[in-house]
Amino acid sequence: MKTEIAVKYLRQEKLPFIWCAGCGHGIILASILRAIDGFGWSKDEICIISGIGCCGRTPGYLDFHTLHTTHGRALTFATGIKFANPALKVIVVMGDGDSVAIGGNHFIHAARRNIDVTAIIFNNYIYGMTGGQASPTTPVGKIASTAPYGAIDPPFDIVELAIGCGATYVARGTAFHVPALDNLIKKALIHKGFSVVDVLSPCPTAFGRRNTMKGVVENFTWLKENVISKSAIKGKKGAEIGKRIIIGEFLNIEKPEYTEIYKRDIIDKVRSPSP
Amino acid sequence: MPLLLSGNEAIVEGALASGCRMFGGYPITPSSDIAEKMSLRLPKMGGKFIQMEDEIASLGACLGSSLTGIRSMTATSGPGFSLMQEHIGFAAMAEIPCVIVNVQRGGPSTGLPTYPSQGDVMQSRWGTHGDHPIIVLVPFSILECYTLTIKAFNYSDKFRTPVIILSDEILAHLREKIELLKEIDVKVRNFPEVPPEEYLPFDSRYLVPPLAPYGKGYRFHITGLVHDETGFPTADPEKVRSLQERLASKIPEEEVRDMDVRYMDDARICLFSIGSIARSALRAVLQLRKKNKKVGFIRPITVWPFPYDEIKRLSRDLDVIYVCEMNMGQIVGEVERAAECDVRFIGKADGTIISPGEILYRVMH
Ligand SMILES: Cc1ncc(C[n+]2csc(CCOP(=O)(O)OP(=O)(O)O)c2C)c(N)n1
Ligand code: SF4
Numbered sequence: 001m002k003t004e005i006a007v008k009y010l011r012q013e014k015l016p017f018i019w020c021a022g023c024g025h026g027i028i029l030a031s032i033l034r035a036i037d038g039f040g041w042s043k044d045e046i047c048i049i050s051g052i053g054c055c056g057r058t059p060g061y062l063d064f065h066t067l068h069t070t071h072g073r074a075l076t077f078a079t080g081i082k083f084a085n086p087a088l089k090v091i092v093v094m095g096d097g098d099s100v101a102i103g104g105n106h107f108i109h110a111a112r113r114n115i116d117v118t119a120i121i122f123n124n125y126i127y128g129m130t131g132g133q134a135s136p137t138t139p140v141g142k143i144a145s146t147a148p149y150g151a152i153d154p155p156f157d158i159v160e161l162a163i164g165c166g167a168t169y170v171a172r173g174t175a176f177h178v179p180a181l182d183n184l185i186k187k188a189l190i191h192k193g194f195s196v197v198d199v200l201s202p203c204p205t206a207f208g209r210r211n212t213m214k215g216v217v218e219n220f221t222w223l224k225e226n227v228i229s230k231s232a233i234k235g236k237k238g239a240e241i242g243k244r245i246i247i248g249e250f251l252n253i254e255k256p257e258y259t260e261i262y263k264r265d266i267i268d269k270v271r272s273p274s275p
Numbered sequence: 276m277p278l279l280l281s282g283n284e285a286i287v288e289g290a291l292a293s294g295c296r297m298f299g300g301y302p303i304t305p306s307s308d309i310a311e312k313m314s315l316r317l318p319k320m321g322g323k324f325i326q327m328e329d330e331i332a333s334l335g336a337c338l339g340s341s342l343t344g345i346r347s348m349t350a351t352s353g354p355g356f357s358l359m360q361e362h363i364g365f366a367a368m369a370e371i372p373c374v375i376v377n378v379q380r381g382g383p384s385t386g387l388p389t390y391p392s393q394g395d396v397m398q399s400r401w402g403t404h405g406d407h408p409i410i411v412l413v414p415f416s417i418l419e420c421y422t423l424t425i426k427a428f429n430y431s432d433k434f435r436t437p438v439i440i441l442s443d444e445i446l447a448h449l450r451e452k453i454e455l456l457k458e459i460d461v462k463v464r465n466f467p468e469v470p471p472e473e474y475l476p477f478d479s480r481y482l483v484p485p486l487a488p489y490g491k492g493y494r495f496h497i498t499g500l501v502h503d504e505t506g507f508p509t510a511d512p513e514k515v516r517s518l519q520e521r522l523a524s525k526i527p528e529e530e531v532r533d534m535d536v537r538y539m540d541d542a543r544i545c546l547f548s549i550g551s552i553a554r555s556a557l558r559a560v561l562q563l564r565k566k567n568k569k570v571g572f573i574r575p576i577t578v579w580p581f582p583y584d585e586i587k588r589l590s591r592d593l594d595v596i597y598v599c600e601m602n603m604g605q606i607v608g609e610v611e612r613a614a615e616c617d618v619r620f621i622g623k624a625d626g627t628i629i630s631p632g633e634i635l636y637r638v639m640h
Contacts, residue, residue, distance in 0.1 A: 014507065044490065045490065047489060049339075060507060063494055065494055065495070066494075066496045067496075067498075068499065069499065070335075073335045076327065077336070077338055079325070079335075080297070080299060080325075080336035080337060080339025081340065083297070083336065083339075083340060084296075085345075088343070105328050106332055109327070262323065267318045267321060270319050271319060271321070
């Protein structure tokens with residue numbers, strides 16, 4: 001992270017981060033800060049909200065309005081904050097377990113409403129904080145502390161889930177492909193409506209170790225080798241892409257936003273009934 | 276001009292008059308018409324109504340909006356109240372004002388959806404895990420549904436705490452004539468007296484530190500983890516103790532005490548009851564008085580914190596207290612803890628109210 005940005009936005013006295021060496025979470029955090037800095041937003045207009053997990057610790061380091069809520073429920077608080085004060089810029093960071101296991105119901109409904117909140121998913125395929133139990137994004141066959149014989153539950157594709165539920169900006173990036181991630185997060189943050197960035201984030205400690213990626217480097221190499229960007233697949237055949245995970249922007253559409261509709265179609269109408 | 280209102284409607288009137296401008300809810304009998312009325316009325320006042328995906332989300336949304344400085348309320352019943360417990364704990368820990376109406380119905384589980392009960396008295400005190408402060412107000416008339424809602428908002432701001440209004444299926448849809456207040460005593464939460472750089476959201480020099488609304492230049496951290504004065508997590512036993520002790524003492528019982536005490540001067544027997552069943556108890560007291568029985572009446576309106584000292588004092592000259600409640604025996608345990616006389620229980624949880632006649636019969640035999 002550039003020193004100026006670190007000094008400007010991090011609560012210095014809260015450093016160092018609690019995250020393990022090689023954890024992808026700090027890289028995503030830096031990307032969010034670069035985007036915010038680029039917009040020149042005031043710190044006082046930004047709320048950053050999390051649930052519980054390693055990812056959940058993110059807001060604590062940031063000099064904004066920060067709220068560390070309950071496991072899976074960050075979006076419910078975010079909805080209340082945005083609805084009550086639409087002038088605030090509301091960013092939610094969630095782990096994969098947080099967002100689509102315990103918080104799955106809140107996730108699909110926040111997307112359905114298209115409320116102007118940006119959800120950034122720190123997707124490490126595992127429950128990091130609690131010691132590596134299987135999550136709803138753990139790929140089939142991968143080992144977790146509660147899947148010692150390999151996970152059998154089919155994983156969610158968060159991008160498809162978000163699109164299916166009504167989010168209006170949906171993208172996937174990784175903590176390895178940083179310039180691309182910066183761009184996706186920027187676009188998500190300025191998007192009006194519910195925006196989702198699913199970010200693949202290595203967890204060497206709880207996922208990599210158990211799944212033949214012993215060191216930090218292997219975790220990042222895996223991302224490098226198994227991910228392909230949307231632009232790079234143009235003209236390529238299915239066989240060439242293989243099982244690689246596609247990153248990039250998947251949806252970017254305009255649709256009326258929840259708090260604006262509430263004002264326009266409800267508050268303004270009932271307050272000035274047409275003659 | 277007097278209005279003929281139900282308990283649920285009176286709660287809506289009380290909330291709107293108090294300046295409640297956000298309601299997040301999820302439908303459940305017998306509380307749904309509170310949400311329905313709020314959805315109709317709030318936007319006319321520039322307020323917000325949102326139907327959330329469940330009760331956990333409903334309270335989460337209310338806590339979010341409350342953090343922006345807006346008075347917020349949710350209403351539910353039995354199963355929904357169980358779901359809310361997680362966020363009641365969060366609100367207690369993070370000290371976020373909010374008002375929660377629980378219109379009690381028969382339980383456990385889906386129970387008796389359209390029948391009354393007082394089965395959530397202990398849950399309203401201890402439903403969420405861990406030691407935590409809470410205020411629970413229990414109305415027994417339609418007028419009280421209105422006035423206690425106003426009080427609930429003031430208490431929630433004053434003490435930075437969730438406040439629960441424990442109504443029930445009887446009051447929810449009973450109608451009585453009430454006169455709405457012309458002037459409402461609205462005491463909103465304190466704004467910090469210090470500039471942002473000196474602000475401590477959990478300043479231990481206060482019993483109840485001021486809460487800065489989001490978006491006003493005060494940037495701070497809130498977590499459900501045990502935290503120090505700055506709001507950041509700590510496990511330092513001294514700091515943990517300091518927080519726990521402040522939380523445990525921040526709602527002095529004497530300050531929120533509210534009791535309806537009648538006919539106690541010469542009483543040897545007392546009927547003790549809360550909420551709608553206190554109506555039957557009061558009727559029974561009047562009938563027993565006609566038979567020249569020296570019977571008194573005690574009805575705590577603020578049920579939590581429980582008025583142990585007052586009950587102890589009032590019980591000194593009594594032979595017996597009959598505790599009448601629509602459950603299998605909940606508040607009776609607290610009366611036993613406090614009273615210096617014999618305590619007997621009159622209760623049932625079969626979905627029917629305890630009639631004055633039933634109470635009368637038990638006292639006479
Ligand atoms: C209601 C509830 N259930 C369970 C937990 C325990 N818990 C804490 S974090 C966590 C999972 C974290 O995994 P994830 O959301 O993927 O985030 P990560 O730690 O990997 O960043 C769980 C299950 C909890 N805090 N609250
Ligand atoms: S356990 Fe995993 S997710 Fe948690 S800090 Fe360590 S590497 Fe990151």
